[in-house]
Amino acid sequence: MSKGITQKSEDHSKWYTDVITKAQLADYGPVKGTMVIKPYGFAIWELVKDEFDKQFKATGHQNAYFPLFIPKSFLAKEADHVEGFAKECAIVTHSRLMSDEDNSIKVDPSSKLEEEIIVRPTSETVIWHMYKKWINSYRDLPILINQWANVVRWEMRTRLFLRTSEFLWQEGHTAHSTESEAREETLKILDIYESVSKNHLAIPVLTGKKSESEKFAGAVDTYCIEAMMGDKRALQAGTSHYLGQNFAKAFDVKFQTDSNTEEYVYASSWGVSTRLIGAIIMVHGDDNGLRLPPSIAPTQVVIVPFFKNDEEINNIKKYIDPYLKELESKGIRILLDDREKISPGFKFNEWELKGVPVRIEIGAKEIESNQLTIFRRDINQKEKTPINTLTNYIQDMLDQIQQNLFQQADKFRKENTFTVDSYEEFKTVINKGGFVRCGWDGTEITEKHIKDETKATIRCIPFDESPENKQCIFSGKDALHEAIFAKAY
RNA sequence: CGAGGUGUAGCGUAGUCCGGUUAGCGCACCUGCUUUGGGAGCAGGGGGUCGCAGGUUCAAAUCCUGCCACCUCGACCA
Numbered sequence: 001m002s003k004g005i006t007q008k009s010e011d012h013s014k015w016y017t018d019v020i021t022k023a024q025l026a027d028y029g030p031v032k033g034t035m036v037i038k039p040y041g042f043a044i045w046e047l048v049k050d051e052f053d054k055q056f057k058a059t060g061h062q063n064a065y066f067p068l069f070i071p072k073s074f075l076a077k078e079a080d081h082v083e084g085f086a087k088e089c090a091i092v093t094h095s096r097l098m099s100d101e102d103n104s105i106k107v108d109p110s111s112k113l114e115e116e117i118i119v120r121p122t123s124e125t126v127i128w129h130m131y132k133k134w135i136n137s138y139r140d141l142p143i144l145i146n147q148w149a150n151v152v153r154w155e156m157r158t159r160l161f162l163r164t165s166e167f168l169w170q171e172g173h174t175a176h177s178t179e180s181e182a183r184e185e186t187l188k189i190l191d192i193y194e195s196v197s198k199n200h201l202a203i204p205v206l207t208g209k210k211s212e213s214e215k216f217a218g219a220v221d222t223y224c225i226e227a228m229m230g231d232k233r234a235l236q237a238g239t240s241h242y243l244g245q246n247f248a249k250a251f252d253v254k255f256q257t258d259s260n261t262e263e264y265v266y267a268s269s270w271g272v273s274t275r276l277i278g279a280i281i282m283v284h285g286d287d288n289g290l291r292l293p294p295s296i297a298p299t300q301v302v303i304v305p306f307f308k309n310d311e312e313i314n315n316i317k318k319y320i321d322p323y324l325k326e327l328e329s330k331g332i333r334i335l336l337d338d339r340e341k342i343s344p345g346f347k348f349n350e351w352e353l354k355g356v357p358v359r360i361e362i363g364a365k366e367i368e369s370n371q372l373t374i375f376r377r378d379i380n381q382k383e384k385t386p387i388n389t390l391t392n393y394i395q396d397m398l399d400q401i402q403q404n405l406f407q408q409a410d411k412f413r414k415e416n417t418f419t420v421d422s423y424e425e426f427k428t429v430i431n432k433g434g435f436v437r438c439g440w441d442g443t444e445i446t447e448k449h450i451k452d453e454t455k456a457t458i459r460c461i462p463f464d465e466s467p468e469n470k471q472c473i474f475s476g477k478d479a480l481h482e483a484i485f486a487k488a489y
Numbered sequence: 490c491g492a493g494g495u496g497u498a499g500c501g502u503a504g505u506c507c508g509g510u511u512a513g514c515g516c517a518c519c520u521g522c523u524u525u526g527g528g529a530g531c532a533g534g535g536g537g538u539c540g541c542a543g544g545u546u547c548a549a550a551u552c553c554u555g556c557c558a559c560c561u562c563g564a565c566c567a
Contacts, residue, residue, distance in 0.1 A: 004528085032558090032559085084566095087565070087566085088565080088566070122567095151567095153566075153567075155565080155566060155567095156490095156564085156565055156566075157565080157566080162567085163566070163567070167567080169567085216567090235567095236567060237567095238567090239567075271567080272567095273567065275567065306525070306526060307525080308524080308525065341524095341525095342525095342528095343524085343525050343527085343528070343529055344525065344526065344527070345525085345526085345527035345528050345529080346527085346528045346529085347527095347528090348527050348528080349527070349528050350528080361526075363525095363526065364526095365526075373526085489567095
């Protein structure tokens with residue numbers, strides 16, 4: 001590992017890739033835009049995933065798995081939805097390879113498929129194809145299914161975790177007998193997204209509705225959680241869609257009501273992806289690397305011992321072992337880094353880079369005084385504590401770190417969220433970075449003008465908007481909505 | 490796909506203009522000894538189709554032609 005990473009203030013995007021590669025979260029795959037998620041990065045994803053999974057199940061959802069391949073014809077069935085993805089689909093056209101005369105491998109032309117197959121960019125179409133078979137009566141509803149899967153979108157420009165050609169996510173697809181129930185589901189999930197972001201990822205998010213141009217093409221309404229990154233740009237961290245009867249109509253999914261009439265099914269779909277890892281990095285990271293919220297840190301506490309020989313390390317192990325076991329029994333993820341031939345200083349830097357929330361330093365001094373040296377990654381400070389109360393001390397500290405990371409991020413977001421009244425002011429503020437809250441006349445043309453001129457887009461129309469007596473920042477007309485504008489990833 | 494740039498060991502690079510030793514250096518890696526309270530030191534060692542293909546030449550990383558890949562900026566996007 002080479003020394004140091006690019007300073008955050010010097011070059012934010014270089015800093016970002018440095019953190020990912022040096023902290024061993026991920027590496028570039030051989031095909032453009034693909035990414036290998038390395039064990040440490042995947043361990044974070046698993047913790048994030050487990051938390052969402054737990055909450056989906058607690059609200060009555062079940063996991064299932066639908067195929068990667070989708071018949072091309074399915075995409076013709078929902079015109080708006082197709083518009084959104086047609087330009088970025090990977091297509092399977094052949095099923096065989098053959099060796100050439102000169103021993104190179106080429107596609108066997110005789111294996112051309114009758115019907116070309118699409119690699120899913122999202123699974124609405126296959127799922128609705130299946131729902132048609134599964135739904136007859138209102139007694140079959142609701143269907144509350146989630147799947148953890150990979151999807152492929154052939155992106156022009158990619159960035160590790162934030163936008164890769166293939167990524168991992170969960171996609172929930174629900175079917176309901178009434179609009180209100182489907183709408184309730186859509187917002188219920190948004191609540192889960194918001195609370196996991198806040199309570200586990202320690203990321204404050206803005207919740208609201210997307211504008212027409214920013215919403216998912218197949219949806220009636222798209223709701224989102226938006227987060228502010230360390231460079232003050234916005235990141236869409238999760239979306240939940242009310243699909244109305246769009247897919248039911250496209251795939252002809254009707255059900256018989258309790259009064260024996262026939263009606264199209266109402267639907268929702270929702271997803272969060274490995275992009276969240278990118279958000280964690282950019283919201284919490286500092287010049288020394290990653291800072292992980294304890295809730296999703298694969299290692300919450302690392303012990304770095306000072307020792308010169310076997311005898312010393314054995315003494316340290318013997319001394320710390322009961323406390324280590326006690327911490328483990330409380331569910332704390334703890335690791336003793338007893339690697340030889342690597343200096344403690346090197347380990348300090350390495351674990352800081354990897355964002356481990358708490359480090360315990362232990363050597364002859366500590367054993368003699370029964371006082372351990374503890375380093376807190378969120379504030380980069382050391383303190384001492386008696387060993388006999390270690391477990392409570394560590395538990396409290398992890399809680400504090402979890403809280404503090406959220407507080408820091410929340411403070412940063414508040415400091416960089418502005419309300420403006422004039423377009424001149426708007427442009428000045430947008431250029432400095434951050435979220436801008438202002439009146440908007442609700443037209444796409446205004447939205448586009450602002451985007452073309454400032455690169456800022458509407459991130460969402462916040463739930464707590466109050467457009468009354470406000471004017472559109474651009475057109476000066478009465479505002480239909482208050483919107484949050486920002487430059488986004 | 491438009492504009493610009495870069496390809497030399499796992500990574501970062503010198504050398505390319507002006508052709509001429511065995512392609513040099515740092516990090517990483519391996520071995521040994523000494524070390525260890527904030528990225529240890531010394532000694533030894535391994536690793537290169539110089540992006541690919543052709544051409545010019547006594548001689549090519551270096552000059553010429555073609556191709557490929559990647560990066561930055563646009564257009565496109567979770």
